[in-house]
Amino acid sequence: MQHDYDLLIAGGGLAGNCLALALKQTGLRIAIVEASTREQQQDSPAGDRALALAAGTVKMLETLGIWQGISRAATAIKDIHISDQGHFGKVRLSAQKENVEALGHVITARDIEAHVAKLVTESDIKLLCPARVVGLMAGSDAVNVNLKRGDEPLSVSAKLLVGADGGNSSVRKLLEIAQHTTEYGQTALVTTVKSSLPHKNVAFERFTASGPLALLPVADNHCAVVWTRSSEDADALCPATRRTFWPNFNTVSVTGWANLV
Template identity: 55%
Template sequence: MKTFDYDVLIIGGGLAGGSLALALAGSPLKVAVVESRTESERQTAPAGARALALARGTARILETLGVWAAVEPKATPIRDIHVSDRGHFGKTRLSAEREGVAALGYVVTARDVEDAVADALHSGTVELIQPARLIGLRAGPDSVHVSLKRGEETLMLSARLVVGADGSDSTVRRLLEIPQIVREYGQTALVFEVATELDHRNVAYERFTSSGPLAVLPLGRRRCSVVWTLVPSQAEELRALSEAEFLARFQEAFGYWLGALGPVGPRQTFPLKLIRAGRMADDRVVLIGNAMHQLHPVAGQGFNLGLRDAAQLAERLIVKQGFGEDIGDPAFLHSYADARQRDLRNTVAFTDSLIRIFSSDFLPLALIRNIGLFALDCLPPAKHLLARHAMGLAERLPRFH
């Protein structure tokens, strides 16, 4: 009988890969995670400071994984989402109270979630191969063989299934020559934190301006995290301004909902694209998280979607293994990919339509969107549906423990 080093080899120990490993940790499957960064590189990476808006569904999955208790004290609950259009009359408000929940979602830095996932991984039973980088992959009908570079050493390993969770620049996807479907938005996200004069009262603001959408998320006391989507030249111009000049421009775009704004933290830019892999599953390989899809951050859906990929995959792998069946079986992997398509399609369509509708200043469209916002404010069922989407509860939540 053929033997393997691992049942599941996860390439990438970021949010998606780490969460999948935790979801599989209590199962009889032999799992390892390969992560190229050292712990100190991860802890000091500037991108770790970005704020993530976590849907309620995400909080529930993190709870099942045993990490929510470490994340929750650092997370700021969102009790209202205020959506408005600068210079137009339409606005709408989604409210936790109206939805009968304590919070619509939470805001937390990516690093706080990564720390909780990394701590749980380090104290658990999953093997971590870190730092080591995937450099080669050969998938066959019975097993996948991978080569890793760990310092000067080359490791050769085999697995029944390889999961590519190695982010938007995925080596797994490249080695399998899986094409990418890229839509350039021609926009850049300018991300920063700002202190506010007034208490945010746990309100998240989504404001659609002529230059692009502006998300202001409550993060801690009198502090907000901002994702300002702009054309690239404007983003660069704003990034280079002095703090006083920058604050004046930002205050003008956002208004005085939170009083006088400032000071601001370091400003970072992220070019915005929608990237989807041409396929989610290949011979004994499956892609999850940003390796499969990279979304526009305006709707705050990327990690929420990636976590649902991980949770649903774990749920199916555990059941398949319980029946004593092959977890790398192509028909099984394709049925997982088909099952994920609906969530992916809906989330991409939701994010995409927000951007398309709200980044136009063409008057009829501006009118339609304002009427749309106004109508939404008067139509509780439509608002409830939007709220369920924002809360990450539009899809059934997977069970794996």
């Protein structure tokens, strides 16, 4: 049976685009269906979030030829300080002691997402964008996928469909794959601060009764903050008018910090 593609990936976020780039040398006919335009993806406030990439992830991105284009935008983590509120012990990890150049790197999601999307555009990977997966029928040797491009319906077939369409995955829903959600009653407040002292490439993680607090070193002596609070505390600390809520992440981006603490 003829198929339009060997592999159809629903979702052109980090997971979908990196998978396509990892497989691009295989000779497989690959297509990505992405619902948002490049501009919408670039303008999303969720792009401001800082991602901490472990040294192993950086190695993998290097192997895929991705890291070389973004390394300059990333900040190295040289030391990590982990503590538990109310407890005496601390863990300190050091790149120097581990004999590695860095324990990890911090980069904004926008920087890495934009670069990965550019590499996909420059490759042979077919990009169906903006288009949304709205239906699918899986057979024994192919999957037929219904797409919507604006109001225009489109049908494509592939040997394999990968659902990389995020936390609210349409592919999961269409295949009726059960989802179990555990409500932690926590909200992460995410913002960036500048300290008067240099961060010296140290990342801090502190476990507290209301959840972890992380400080990640980023460029220009700024630190990205991820502050997990109970959902009631987060509401009180940061009124709805001063925040952007990222529905798929249960995360709030705060547009100003000084009045918050």
